[in-house]
Amino acid sequence: MRKNDSLRIHVINVGHGDAILVEFPDDVSNERRPRFGLVDAGGEDKKTESKTRDYINTFLEYRFGKKPSTDPKAHDYTFEFICLTHPHGDHLYGMMAVLEHFCGPDIPPAMRPKQFWDCGFRHNQQRYRDILSFLVDHPEVRFMRVASGTEFHYDDTEVLVIAPSIDMRNRYDTFGVDVNDASIVLRITHGDGVVILTGDAHFDTWGKVCEEFPRKSHLTYPKTSKGKLDPRDRNRDGIAFLSQENQLDCHLLKISHHGSKRGTSYEYIEKLSPTWFAISCDQATEYSGNWKHKFPHPITRLIIGEESKVYKASNSRIPSVWALRDRTATTAKLGTLVYKVPSSGRVKLKHLGDKKDEDVSVRDFARNL
Numbered sequence: 138m139r140k141n142d143s144l145r146i147h148v149i150n151v152g153h154g155d156a157i158l159v160e161f162p163d164d165v166s167n168e169r170r171p172r173f174g175l176v177d178a179g180g181e182d183k184k185t186e187s188k189t190r191d192y193i194n195t196f197l198e199y200r201f202g203k204k205p206s207t208d209p210k211a212h213d214y215t216f217e218f219i220c221l222t223h224p225h226g227d228h229l230y231g232m233m234a235v236l237e238h239f240c241g242p243d244i245p246p247a248m249r250p251k252q253f254w255d256c257g258f259r260h261n262q263q264r265y266r267d268i269l270s271f272l273v274d275h276p277e278v279r280f281m282r283v284a285s286g287t288e289f290h291y292d293d294t295e296v297l298v299i300a301p302s303i304d305m306r307n308r309y310d311t312f313g314v315d316v317n318d319a320s321i322v323l324r325i326t327h328g329d330g331v332v333i334l335t336g337d338a339h340f341d342t343w344g345k346v347c348e349e350f351p352r353k354s355h356l357t358y359p360k361t362s363k364g365k366l367d368p369r370d371r372n373r374d375g376i377a378f379l380s381q382e383n384q385l386d387c388h389l390l391k392i393s394h395h396g397s398k399r400g401t402s403y404e405y406i407e408k409l410s411p412t413w414f415a416i417s418c419d420q421a422t423e424y425s426g427n428w429k430h431k432f433p434h435p436i437t438r439l440i441i442g443e444e445s446k447v448y449k450a451s452n453s454r455i456p457s458v459w460a461l462r463d464r465t466a467t468t469a470k471l472g473t474l475v476y477k478v479p480s481s482g483r484v485k486l487k488h489l490g491d492k493k494d495e496d497v498s499v500r501d502f503a504r505n506l
């Protein structure tokens with residue numbers, strides 16, 4: 138079996154939509170069992186309906202070197218959670234295919250998804266209602282409504298929900314919160330590496346996130362010669378250091394809402410200061426001549442370009458235009474994007490080159506990962 142010690146984020150190419158496989162470092166306390174979660178299962182048409190399900194199956198086959206075992210005693214992998222960021226078609230069109238397969242009669246209960254995270258927005262859409270009915274019939278998948286502050290730990294990897302805020306959730310029904318602004322936003326931390334996955338969050342969400350997760354100042358103490366923190370060991374002036382922590386700093390940002398002009402503002406990108414930008418979008422909209430409905434929108438591209446320059450300039454090395462482009466990747470151009478996030482935070486990008494309606498093969502994984 139192939140091992141994995143990094144956090145890997147697979148932004149699956151489903152065209153205009155989101156489907157993100159979050160692969161955690163192997164569960165070392167459990168015979169290095171592969172462990173993963175899924176954020177959305179999108180695509181918006183028949184062609185991409187089964188792509189997410191097939192991608193996960195092929196990925197498991199690649200990891201094990203054979204088809205995953207369904208022996209109830211083997212419990213080969215752990216499917217920790219499914220997160221539906223918000224109930225829009227381009228995020229859930231392939232969800233039933235995933236649920237029906239991974240909760241199917243062939244799959245023993247221990248290998249089924251453990252939890253289903255929902256944003257709590259009541260959306261009157263048939264496919265979403267089908268998902269809810271399915272989950273009622275499958276209580277082994279724990280249905281949870283998560284909000285900012287909820288956190289989960291998978292060994293040394295933390296998943297923190299940073300949106301929707303409780304305040305936003307309380308306004309869903311009365312003050313017309315846009316369904317995109319109900320999106321579950323996740324901050325995933327592995328060692329020094331930080332990833333933020335955004336769903337289709339718009340400006341109302343980002344305002345709340347910046348308010349609820351501000352830059353924090355706290356006292357810290359110098360380290361002893363043995364490298365341990367020692368409150369008695371004051372610095373020269375006898376004063377403890379004052380350090381600042383930006384809770385929203387990240388290395389990899391999945392750009393909100395497929396690069397729409399409503400999902401990205403300069404102010405919040407500056408606060409998150411990502412090094413890498415991933416955009417899940419369709420070739421038809423990325424290269425369309427329709428300026429108004431371009432995904433990613435030219436305004437978003439401008440913001441990303443400028444922030445990349447600011448980030449690099451502050452490290453006194455201004456990259457070439459090509460280097461800037463390398464930090465931003467779209468599924469439309471490169472196919473499925475697989476980001477390796479080791480605990481050092483030094484992100485590496487691989488891509489599989491698949492089209493949205495093409496399946497990925499075990500060979501594609503072996504050749505590119």
Ligand SMILES: [Zn+2]
Nearest residue numbers: 154227337394
């Ligand atoms: Zn979307």
